[in-house]
Amino acid sequence: MNWIENVVRPKIRGLWPKRETPDNLWVKCPETGEMVFHKDLEANQFVFPGSGYHQRMDAPARLRSLMDGAEWETIPSATVPVDPLRFRDERRYTDRLKTAKAKTGRDDAFVVAAGEIEAVPVVVAVQDFDFMGGSLGMAAGEAIICGAEAAVARRRPYILFAASGGARMQEGILSLMQMPRTTVAVDQVKEAGLPYIVVLTNPTTGGVTASYAMLGDVHIAEPGALIGFAGPRVIEQTIREKLPEGFQRSEYLMEHGMVDMVVHRHQLRATLARICRLLMKLPEPAPLELLPPPSEDAPEAEPVAEEKDAAPAAA
Template sequence: MSWLTDHVRPKLRSLLQREVPDNLWTNCESCSQMLLIKELERNKKVCPHCGHHMRATAKERLAWTFDEGQYTTIDLPKVPVDPLHFRDSKRYTDRLKASRTKAGLDESLVVAHGKISGRDAVVAVMAFEFFAGTMGSALGEAFLAACRLAVLQKAPLIIFTASGGARMQEGVISLMQMPRTVIGIQVLREAGLPYIVVFTNPTTGGVSASFAMLGDIHVAEPNALIAFAGPRVIRDTVREELPEGFQRSEYLKDHGMIDTISARKDLPALLGRLIAMLTPQQQDDTPSKTDA
């Protein structure tokens, strides 16, 4: 028995049991179904069972939005790293360093330009993976750079919002980015250029109270949280039960704050149609196949 126990049984177990990598599967946050990660990525991080739209990185959104995933990012203006020398349980500079390492980004906004449905467009994407997409002075400068690039290229500006709001480590400097971004939008308006906002989950705080709510067209992904203060804070303040789906995309569309809701797979085509309608002069300026 010792031979069978010590040698044969372990051999059989090793043949029958295969090691499964930890990063092969994940669970849907909404329906808890187990999902193959590669299949989920092919489906643009949308659950095939319940349609739940999971969070996506800034780089993924850029690749999904531009034609054939081809785009060019721009270098963004540099700002003072820690203007208030802020420290809580950690130094602000240490938190920034950790976020940059984790996200592979310099800040919470990425700006790129390329083609959408064959037409020029400037796209800014807020990166929730960087410091929860919070708005500091660097984001304000990046947003203004996106506005200037759109004016230079005579192209529409599209922004994907995803944010926890103003960055408390920068105090009033963060709050000052609210009027600064509004000025950037005014520059677009004076140039006659469209400004399209795509709300993703979540969009909250000072971002929703400034440039996120000033689009010419408001598009949202399904069931995205779009709010200034979250529903728990409001419920505790007013001491009343809130309507079902309060502050979600569908509720806001029914109440006139969102123009349309689009599934992630349909977004590039929708944005292409909006650009075509809002910038018909681009079609006149684009060489036709017969002219080439």
């Protein structure tokens, strides 16, 4: 028996209990390896200050960065059957859903909200990649349709943030049917004379790109976002050729006419508000009138003495 290892060292360690450190205290940049404190990264809207790399944002963080006062009204969507095909691969589909719900605290990949962006009333739908890769299933399709119906009913622009790996294979043909259903919902928004604006984030691929993600009146992409139907590796294996540098990235797609503009996340809120005012023919906000700063050479105002009624002089 080793007395030092088994007796002395555990007693010494017990004097200074080990402090538990959160796993996400520091975040590493995928491009440069820069380590950034998580709170600082969150305050910078999850953009690494050194490289400008845009990390994924979950739905609540996205809405907080957009909505005035970080306040919004959540628009509920219709309920759908759970696991209609009773699908199972390595795990049951119901078990995968339970894990995703516990991880994100949401019922599915979409959050639809109504609020204001720089005093412009809007309806915003945010797709969360953390929920099963933002895959498009029946619940996601119903959320998009409910958001479109709310935009038409309230006469507001419809803004959709896309982030997905494609259709949800666990729902089979029922998932693929959401592509035409969401397309019809988008058409209803346009027929009502309301703008439909799509913000493409990293990644936007598969059936999402083949449906509602590419039907916007204006397409905005975040810098460096992967946007396409099939992934670049699948394309290279199919055509047996090397793809161009930056293929399927935001900047490449804008150069080839697939995206209208690439906007940094810090300018996204102002850009969306400006586009909505333009398409809805709303007046620009009145500029604040700033008073000129006081001159250093100007003399200070003398205090004004209070006037008192003089008592009548004695005769």
